[in-house]
Every structure is written in C-alpha cells, then in structure tokens.
Amino acid sequence: MTAVVTAPDDGAVAQPAQFTSLAIKTVGLTRRFGNHVAVNGVDLEVPRGSVFGFLGPNGSGKTTTIRLLLGLMSPHAGSVEVLGGAIPARAAEVLTGVGTLVEGPAFHPYLSGRDNLRRLDAFDASTDPRTSNRRVALALDRVGLTAAARKNYRRYSLGMKQRLGIAAALLRPRELLILDEPTNGLDPQGTREVRTLIRELAADGTTVLVSSHLLAEIEQVATHVGIMSAGRLLRQGSLADVLQNANTQLRVETTQPDDALRVLGSLGLEVSEQGPGYLLAGMRELTADRVNAALVNAGVPVHGLRVERPALEDFFVQLTGEGFDVVR
Amino acid sequence: MSSVDTVLAPGVDIATAPRYHGVLARQLRSELRLVFRRRRNVAMLIVLGAVPIFIGTAVKLATPRPGDGGPAFIGQLTNNGLFLAFTALTICLPVFLPLAVAVVCGDAIAGEANTGTLRYLLTVPVSRTRLLVVKGLGALAYMAAAIALVAVVGMLTGLALFGSHGVTLLSGDTIPFASGLGRAVGVAIFVFVDLLGLAALAFFLSTLTEVPIGAMAGTVALVIAFAVLDSVPQLGSFRGILLTHHWLDFGDLLRSSYSITSLAHSLLVPVAYTAIFGSAAWARLTSADITS
Numbered sequence: 001m002t003a004v005v006t007a008p009d010d011g012a013v014a015q016p017a018q019f020t021s022l023a024i025k026t027v028g029l030t031r032r033f034g035n036h037v038a039v040n041g042v043d044l045e046v047p048r049g050s051v052f053g054f055l056g057p058n059g060s061g062k063t064t065t066i067r068l069l070l071g072l073m074s075p076h077a078g079s080v081e082v083l084g085g086a087i088p089a090r091a092a093e094v095l096t097g098v099g100t101l102v103e104g105p106a107f108h109p110y111l112s113g114r115d116n117l118r119r120l121d122a123f124d125a126s127t128d129p130r131t132s133n134r135r136v137a138l139a140l141d142r143v144g145l146t147a148a149a150r151k152n153y154r155r156y157s158l159g160m161k162q163r164l165g166i167a168a169a170l171l172r173p174r175e176l177l178i179l180d181e182p183t184n185g186l187d188p189q190g191t192r193e194v195r196t197l198i199r200e201l202a203a204d205g206t207t208v209l210v211s212s213h214l215l216a217e218i219e220q221v222a223t224h225v226g227i228m229s230a231g232r233l234l235r236q237g238s239l240a241d242v243l244q245n246a247n248t249q250l251r252v253e254t255t256q257p258d259d260a261l262r263v264l265g266s267l268g269l270e271v272s273e274q275g276p277g278y279l280l281a282g283m284r285e286l287t288a289d290r291v292n293a294a295l296v297n298a299g300v301p302v303h304g305l306r307v308e309r310p311a312l313e314d315f316f317v318q319l320t321g322e323g324f325d326v327v328r
Numbered sequence: 329m330s331s332v333d334t335v336l337a338p339g340v341d342i343a344t345a346p347r348y349h350g351v352l353a354r355q356l357r358s359e360l361r362l363v364f365r366r367r368r369n370v371a372m373l374i375v376l377g378a379v380p381i382f383i384g385t386a387v388k389l390a391t392p393r394p395g396d397g398g399p400a401f402i403g404q405l406t407n408n409g410l411f412l413a414f415t416a417l418t419i420c421l422p423v424f425l426p427l428a429v430a431v432v433c434g435d436a437i438a439g440e441a442n443t444g445t446l447r448y449l450l451t452v453p454v455s456r457t458r459l460l461v462v463k464g465l466g467a468l469a470y471m472a473a474a475i476a477l478v479a480v481v482g483m484l485t486g487l488a489l490f491g492s493h494g495v496t497l498l499s500g501d502t503i504p505f506a507s508g509l510g511r512a513v514g515v516a517i518f519v520f521v522d523l524l525g526l527a528a529l530a531f532f533l534s535t536l537t538e539v540p541i542g543a544m545a546g547t548v549a550l551v552i553a554f555a556v557l558d559s560v561p562q563l564g565s566f567r568g569i570l571l572t573h574h575w576l577d578f579g580d581l582l583r584s585s586y587s588i589t590s591l592a593h594s595l596l597v598p599v600a601y602t603a604i605f606g607s608a609a610w611a612r613l614t615s616a617d618i619t620s
Contacts, residue, residue: 067447067617067618067619070447070450070451071450071451071453072447072450072451072617072618072619073617073618073619074617091453092453092454092455095451095452095453096452096453098451100448100451102447102448102451103444103447104444105444106443106444106445106447106448107443107445107448108362108443108445109443110365110366110367111362118358119358119361119362120448120449120452122354122355122357122358123355123358123449123452123454123462124452124454125348125351125454126348127348128348129348129350129354168448
C-alpha cells in the first residue's frame with residue numbers, strides 16, 4: 001500500500017498498514033437474467049478494516065452482486081469468498097459474522113420493532129438467548145429507536161424503518177457489515193448519524209461495504225471504492241488511488257492566457273477550458289512544478305497554479321456516463 | 329487495480345463460535361408466536377370454534393326426526409354429546425379446515441418472501457432446510473390446534489346440551505363413554521393426516537411464489553378440483569388417487585367393528601401427497617434464487 005488515505009478532518013482514519021487481507025473476494029463473478037448479464041466477470045476485493053463504497057447507477061448490478069455475496073442467489077460463473085469462507089457452501093457459518101441491509105429494510109408489519117428484532121435474534125443459532133433482550137435494546141438504542149420500540153412496524157416512518165434495518169444488522173458484533181443504501185429515506189440528521197455510526201464501527205475494526213448513490217456521503221466515510229456500470233466493475237481500490245487515476249486537471253491563472261495556451265500546447269497538454277484570466281488543462285504525467293517552470297521560462301506571468309482533483313461524483317459521472325437512462 | 333497486496337485471511341474464528349442449546353425450540357417459539365398472534369389466524373380459529381356451537385344449538389332447537397335427511401350423524405347427536413364432535417369435524421373437513429390450512433401453509437414461505445423478511449431470515453443465517461422445518465412445524469401446530477379446537481368445543485357443547493350417556497354408534501351398538509372418547513381421538517388423528525397432504529401441497533405452492541394469496545387460492549382451487557373430479561363416476565378408480573377421495577373414511581371409526589388395515593389404506597393417499605409435495609417444497613426452497 002503506497003498511497004496514504006488522507007482523513008477528512010472529522011475522522012475516518014485509515015492506517016496504511018491495515019488493509020492486508022480481504023473480507024470479500026469474488027473471482028469472475030457472473031450472473032445472468034435471461035439474456036441480460038446483470039453481473040459480468042466481477043473481481044471484487046474488499047480489504048478487511050476498510051469502509052468500501054460500492055457505487056454504480058441504478059441497474060448496474062450492485063444489488064445482484066450483494067445478493068450473490070450473501071448466498072441469496074447462485075452465480076452462473078465465478079466464486080465468492082466472504083470472511084474466508086466460500087459462499088454459498090459455508091454461508092451458514094460465515095454469515096453469522098455479517099450484518100446486512102439489502103434492498104431496504106423488511107419486517108413483519110404487525111409486530112413491533114422490538115418483536116421483529118427478537119424474532120431475528122431467535123433464529124440466530126450463534127447468539128446467547130439469555131442476552132437477547134439486552135442486545136435488542138442496545139441495537140434499538142444505537143439507532144435512536146428506543147422510544148418507538150413497542151410501536152408496530154407498519155406505523156414507522158421510512159426513516160424509522162431504515163433505522164430498524166440497521167439495528168438488525170447490529171444485533172451482535174459483526175466482522176463485516178453489508179449496507180445497501182443505508183441512508184435511503186433518512187433526514188439530514190439521520191444521514192449524519194449513519195455516517196457517524198459507520199465511522200464508529202470502522203474504528204472498532206468492522207469492515208463496512210456500503211452502497212449508495214450519495215457520492216458526497218461515500219467520499220466522506222469511504223477508505224476504498226468500487227464503481228460498477230452495466231454489470232462490470234470499472235474501478236476499485238483505495239479512494240486516493242482511484243481518484244489519482246481520475247482526470248486530474250491543472251488550473252493556470254494568468255493575465256496572458258494566449259501565451260500560456262501556446263506553452264501548454266508545446267508540453268503536449270490539452271486545454272479543456274479557457275476563460276478570462278485562467279486555463280484548465282489535463283495533467284497527464286507532468287508535475288505542476290515542471291509546468292510552472294516552462295511557463296515562467298517563456299515569460300508568462302503565473303498568478304496561480306492549482307491541481308484540481310475531481311470530486312468523486314464528477315469522476316463517477318465520467319466513468320458511468322451522464323445520461324439518466326438505465327444502462328442495460 | 330489497487331496496489332494493496334492482498335491475501336485472504338486465514339480461517340475465521342467463526343467455526344469455533346459457541347453453539348447454544350435449544351436453538352430449534354427457540355426458533356419454533358418465535359414462529360408459533362408469529363402464527364398464533366396473527367389476527368387473521370386467530371379469527372379463523374374463532375370461526376372454527378363457533379361451528380360446533382352453532383350446529384349444537386341448531387339441533388337442540390329443532391330436533392330432527394329420523395328420516396329427515398342430512399348426514400346420518402345428525403340423528404345420533406341427541407343421543408350423545410360426543411357425536412357433536414364427530415359432526416363438527418365432518419362439516420368442517422370439506423371446506424373450513426382446508427381453507428384454514430391453505431391460508432396458514434400458503435402464507436408460510438410466500439408471506440415471508442412478500443414482506444421481504446425471507447432474505448433477512450436467510451442471512452441471519454438460517455439454513456433453508458431449517459427454515460422450512462420451522463415454518464412447517466409452526467403451520468402444523470396451527471392445523472393441529474384448529475382440529476383439536478373443533479373436536480373439543482364440539483364435545484363440550486355436546487355434553488352440555490345432550491349429556492354423556494353411552495355412545496350409540498352408527499351400527500346401533502352402544503359403547504361406554506370412555507371408549508367413545510378414544511374413538512374421537514382416533515377421528516381427530518385421521519383428520520390431521522388427511523389435512524397433512526393438503527398442507528404439504530400448500531407449502532409447495534408457497535415456495536413457488538412471492539404472492540401468498542396466490543398460494544392460498546391455488547390450494548383452495550385444488551381442493552375444489554379434487555371434489556369435482558371425485559364426483560364424476562366415469563373416472564372410476566382414478567378417483568382413488570385424489571387427495572380428498574378417502575377424506576371422510578373416518579366414519580368407519582364410528583361403527584362397532586372397524587378395520588385398522590382399511591383405515592390405514594385410506595390414509596395412504598394423504599401420506600403419499602405429504603411425502604411428494606414436502607420433498608418438492610424442500611427441493612424448491614433449497615435451490616431457488618431469493619429475489620424478493
């Protein structure tokens with residue numbers, strides 16, 4: 001691991017030495033629905049201890065991949081290993097260490113939030129029945145549902161349902177959490193809480209795979225990302241590495257943009273945008289100081305020089321396309 | 329893609345995680361709570377329990393004269409309270425009990441798939457075979473409760489309205505009350521096995537769909553189809569393989585001499601249905617993709 005992931009000021013700290021083994025590994029994972037290849041030769045590698053942002057437009061195969069990871073579906077080709085155990089063969093042992101939220105929460109509408117959690121816990125052969133009530137209460141408390149514990153699930157708001165789904169994933173200590181769109185339907189406070197929760201869990205050493213459309217959210221918590229489009233995994237790796245490969249741009253501020261344009265052209269750089277007093281050019285392999293030296297040597301006054309990495313969202317759109325249409 | 333040098337972690341400690349005793353009992357308790365607390369299921373039990381009370385009251389108010397028509401049982405009712413239990417079971421067997429079985433068993437898997445709870449149960453994780461066993465035992469407990477309720481309410485109502493003297497059988501002999509009670513238990517067991525075949529059928533349908541009402545309606549439709557086919561004499565011996573053909577054979581238990589062999593023979597069909605559709609439900613659930 002060479003790239004050091006820089007932590008945002010409020011916290012997701014990632015030690016470079018950490019990500020040496022994998023919590024999830026798929027090889028050539030493929031799943032078709034009729035003629036449509038929903039998941040196409042995906043080699044997903046989620047390092048232990050990472051917060052892995054699993055991204056992709058609607059219909060890109062994220063949820064199908066997650067279903068394959070959990071043994072809910074069987075692949076047509078390829079293999080899945082979760083926490084070192086093959087899926088689906090060893091699913092019954094391995095999945096005790098995995099907390100899940102797949103395609104939204106789902107509970108019995110006529111049971112209270114608490115009774116729903118008790119039911120899930122009762123089915124878990126690996127938990128101590130004597131601590132069940134306490135763990136249920138703790139999980140509810142952790143997502144702020146204690147006051148609504150006795151309310152019927154069908155009377156929960158969308159955000160409360162989502163919280164209960166997260167509580168179910170936290171009924172026992174987990175090594176891995178697979179959270180599909182965990183902030184769906186949550187208000188800004190709820191979204192923030194989920195982000196904090198993910199950070200807390202990650203700090204305890206839990207690996208978190210989180211899929212989301214809210215890329216700004218992901219950018220704040222993720223140490224790693226994987227980007228799916230049309231069933232293929234286009235990019236994966238640490239957030240810094242993935243964005244490094246992205247289209248980094250150099251912004252040159254000068255009073256003589258036409259001269260600067262000529263110099264940049266002679267360096268082989270393509271100018272993508274020119275405005276009053278500034279130029280934007282793709283960086284290629286050049287460093288900013290080399291470009292600066294060339295400009296100064298040519299007598300172009302440089303008022304400012306800035307390397308602009310695209311936000312995850314821009315990079316995401318670059319990779320997966322601008323359109324609103326579902327890719328099939 | 330990344331520069332991370334990755335190796336899979338050596339064996340997880342999960343295999344050595346503690347296992348607790350009484351897991352099946354715990355799962356079953358949870359399932360029974362779900363089945364018996366559901367208002368719809370409670371309502372069906374109330375209706376079933378009301379049937380013998382309704383019949384008993386009606387008979388008490390208008391005692392039928394011999395030769396009035398109706399099932400042979402009705403005439404015997406006034407002789408002894410125990411007969412109300414038999415009568416109630418006979419009346420409930422063609423429609424009311426199959427309906428209750430269709431609703432509870434048809435809902436078993438399809439209902440969990442419909443609410444989406446199936447995927448969360450399986451990722452708990454619970455093995456699919458175990459889930460089928462727990463859901464199956466829960467549904468069978470409900471079925472047993474429904475049959476017992478009809479029989480017990482029938483008996484108590486009968487005793488209250490008609491007394492508990494010796495039981496006069498259909499063949500005309502009179503046996504003591506205690507052995508009458510034994511025969512009542514025999515009838516209840518016979519009815520249970522009858523319905524077991526239907527329960528397996530409903531369970532299989534329940535694994536095929538995510539729409540519980542589909543599995544329920546399918547089961548009821550099959551019961552009706554069996555009854556219709558059974559009423560076509562031209563079908564001859566083919567009718568013997570219809571699930572409902574031997575359903576009412578328990579009437580033999582109400583004659584002075586009955587043959588265990590022939591009763592067992594009558595139960596072969598429901599037992600075969602149970603084996604075939606129980607296995608089919610297992611094969612389907614353990615191999616299906618869970619897309620709900």
